[in-house]
């Protein structure tokens with residue numbers, strides 16, 4: 395009965411949320427601007443695995459994504475290229491900056507000298523494992539085709555993508571939102587198209603590093619893989635992937651509109667959340683601590699409420715090269731769900747629950763499916 399109350403409460407929030415974002419169709423609003431970047435072009439064909447041509451496939455997919463978005467109310471689409479032309483890598487991000495775009499989406503196809511396959515979506519960032527550097531290196535390599543690249547890309551060695559990390563990283567600030575968009579697209583690929591999930595990853599891509607907005611780079615699949623290459627190149631494959639990318643972008647806009655709206659005009663108060671916590675049955679997992687991750691950044695911020703949209707008792711933890719900022723600290727899974735909803739309401743649309751066991755971060759799915767609660 396008590397658990398039922400929790401779900402009714404969350405459902406109630408969802409319905410309020412639906413009505414509060416219904417004004418995104420208001421034509422007076424600034425359009426939501428998406429810059430679509432078809433990788434490569436002109437003298438740079440991209441990869442040619444199995445004889446398929448990356449620059450042609452990605453242009454076709456980009457044009458289809460754009461056509462789908464343009465059918466939606468209040469979307470504006472800008473293309474870095476609409477034809478088979480060569481565009482320098484450092485010209486692509488600035489197109490988005492000049493347009494004051496809300497999103498930058500770069501689309502590519504992968505290649506490998508093995509039969510590796512699957513779809514993956516990247517955000518800009520460090521790659522501690524080093525495994526993603528190979529992909530970043532291949533996509534950065536086009537710089538060698540440009541005139542005077544040593545001058546234009548001073549301090550950056552395309553053969554050592556890590557060197558990009560030393561340069562200024564504008565993308566840091568948008569990491570959470572980029573991860574949210576990447577996750578939505580990746581989920582659509584995996585759930586709706588049954589593609590192999592190579593997951594959301596971070597790596598230093600030049601094309602992503604200079605834009606002032608959430609940005610992702612999609613690797614549609616491996617042209618070098620015998621069956622996946624044919625799928626990615628096929629009319630059916632291109633159409634399906636374009637639809638799922640467009641749907642991911644549309645969901646992203648809804649999430650952002652909802653969060654912005656709620657942050658300005660909160661539909662639930664701290665008191666209401668506290669009351670919901672008190673009246674909801676506990677669901678305790680022994681030796682487990684749940685927290686809501688609000689943000690990840692290389693910036694060391696004081697976790698005081700002013701820095702976190704008024705949220706109290708935010709904690710900071712250094713993990714690898716990043717500081718992670720958490721809200722809430724409880725062994726009660728029902729309570730953390732309510733706190734997550736509250737954090738999303740306060741303007742952290744991509745907030746999510748993480749679990750720690752004996753101080754170590756563990757997968758939430760492992761905790762929730764384990765028997766010994």
Ligand SMILES: [Zn+2]
Nearest residue numbers: 433440502503
């Ligand atoms: Zn590419």
